Amino acid sequence: MKNLVIFLTICIFLFCGCAAKKTGKKITIEFMTPVEISQLNDLTKNIKKFMKKHPDIAVVITRGDSRNYESKIQARIASGTAPDLVFLNSRFFAYFVKNNIFENLSPYIQNDNEISLDDYFPESLNFYQFDNGLYALPKGINPVVLAYNKEQFEQRGLSIPDNKWTWNVFANAARRLTVDENNDNIIDNFGCAMPPLHVLIWQSGGDILSENFTAAAVNSSHVRQAIQYQLDLINKYKCTARPAERADYGSGEEMFMTKRLSLVFMGHAKIMDFRAHKSLDWDVEIMPGFAEHPRVTFLDSAGVGILSSCKYKKEAFELLKYYCGTDGVKDRIRSGEQFPAIKKLAYSPLFLQPEKKPANHIAFCDSVSFARNYQKAMNMGRITEAFFDEVTQILEGAKNIDQGLLNAEKRINEILNNQ
Template sequence: MRKLILLLFTLLLMAPALAGCATAPIQHSTAFMVSGSKEEYDAYQKLVDSFQTANPAYKVELRYVPDDADYLRRLAADFAAGAPADVMLLNYRRIAPFADEGALGAVGPYLAKSQVIKEGDFYQPALDAFRYKGELWCLPQNVSSLVIYYNKALFDAAGVAYPANDWTWADFVAAAKALTLDKNGDGVTDQYGVGIDPILYRLAPFIWQAGGELVDNPANPTRLSLDSPAARLAFQWFVDLQVKEKVVPDAAAEAAQDSQSRFLSGALGMYFNSRRSVPTMRTIKDFDWDVAPLPRGAQPASVLHSDGYCMAAKSKDKEAAWKFIEYANSVTGQEIVARTGRTVPSLRAVAESASFLDPAQKPVHSQVWLDAVPTLRTVPVMSNWPAIEDAASKEVERAFYGQASVEEAAAAASNLTQSLFKKSAP
């Protein structure tokens, strides 16, 4: 009895110490900010949970702003107020203004010292996209490209063969026309062949495929080149999808139901987007779908879609910020997000594994994204590029919806952006 009492007394004395061993105190904290769909948010929550389980002394606050435009406004406001998230996701096209304002901290020095990841582990096009003025500003989470999501049931019903890896612009238009239907004969299109955003970023790969350029000098741009013969050819082909072929919803139809929603409802044959739509597409229960590469012009080309984990220059705990970025871009971290469907992993080891190329998960032909890597190109990374792209996209939209000719839109885009190029000059 005396021994039992002594044992219980000893266990009581040890209880606080044992409790301390079971739950490590939080020593580091960091905030991570993202945008996107509910499915995308869920992907990042899984990443955060895994990081905290592996690193119990670290706490991550996940900040979520669903709309991309609201996200950028919130990020700019937080930076201006001196209270940004420690880590945020940014598309490579958006890093230059933040880097020029001193808002971002370069991650290159951290990567050089890492014992977990190294430069050679990543696909080079993705890593190079985040280099600006001699510094690596962010680590790319993905190496996506623009692809075509297609409704297999609608292709079958129309008697159209699924897209081939080497299909052409003409093949694409023929398929789109066959998929565009007025089902009840009332003169109103009920099913469209194609959904695509009428913006410069969607037009870009077709200009490159035609042998044209977006700007006069990709290494040191001073003006847009949408008025060159090759660029005009691609621009006109792009616009004709709506104004001539009528295979894309017009402005009123797109406003009534956006193309992604139309695809999800089964009323759209093909939809252009990057890998980020996959988590949402996996919610489809009523029909089968897959992905295909872009149709080819005179030469193969696609456009890089890549977001990177970036660090705030004023982060109060850079050790914690880097540790999370490092984990997110380790094999373990990238596998977690890859399995949700959100990314084409920027790490070769993960992209070429079953975590991404899982035949049991849709889309079946995820290899399409990896096949596109050698053809990936980027838009300029410069301080005023976001403003240039926005202004040019308004003119692309005008032409796309028949409110201006291609020649008028190209000239207006050049005139409206010329001063922005001068402001970005070194």
């Protein structure tokens, strides 16, 4: 019932257009977020603590459905009822910043004595830095590591992964972990999920776009090496499924949690799901790497920014500073789910919770220093969608590598030329 009341309140403010306004002595700030209903109570408690410290500011939470969330923000802006603060995935920030939708936070931070950017992982801020300005603060980050089933490693007499693992060691272990128990040509346990292609490309020294984001860079030896490794896992080592087959088995995380897959790549956001499977004996390690190249992993983030149209930017900044600062983040990491972008909190017992799985929880923290995200180009979502569509056809055998990459290059350049 409480969730229903909150949801109805949100709807009322949404349709009335409740961007920052002054009512009596109170200023109302609207915070738009795609938070799930199940997480709404925690968010509301977090915001209530802020309002207790700032009795002159009232905060209204607008829950935007995660489907087409970015389009809904744009629709609110076009209608003249834009919210004041918005939560947004990092991959969409380039478009919003380049269209002057977000306020540059750098002047506010420089004139504030309470917030220090030195407290944050530098990698968590990179998402939101454009042209010497900072346009959001990270709500949290989501580094990707390798998770493994300890019990299955012991059953096969294999040494568990360590921080020296290469992709060659990974492939050989995955092959030995792949099991057809009944000899019926149906795999009962796959050795591994497919390693993230973008990570393999970065570790090979390549990328999807040129350095200045003006042309596709996928038709290269680096990208070929990465795709060939994925093909080898399917055809040579026979330890992972093709994309079409994976649809029948479920996601890699689902297969891992039900003990049908031994090695999977997980972001920290999945940790509560893994912990819920009490009988699963698992741990994590940093991402494997190619011996001849620096190690790289994937890092995602969601940030909170102030819209340029916000009327009461000073008050909105106070909310942003609290929500993404130590006090606000500390409240949200107690469950262990959200990975804090603030370094001292990430390495604290409050977050690491050594009494809970995974035992090597700190591997997530250690991964941040060599983690990155996609290039900060406009329309990066469309670009990666076109690229991975071609790669899927290569992995399915519908195209060879040369055909797929040539077509991917053409499709990406068309997107770049029509921005």
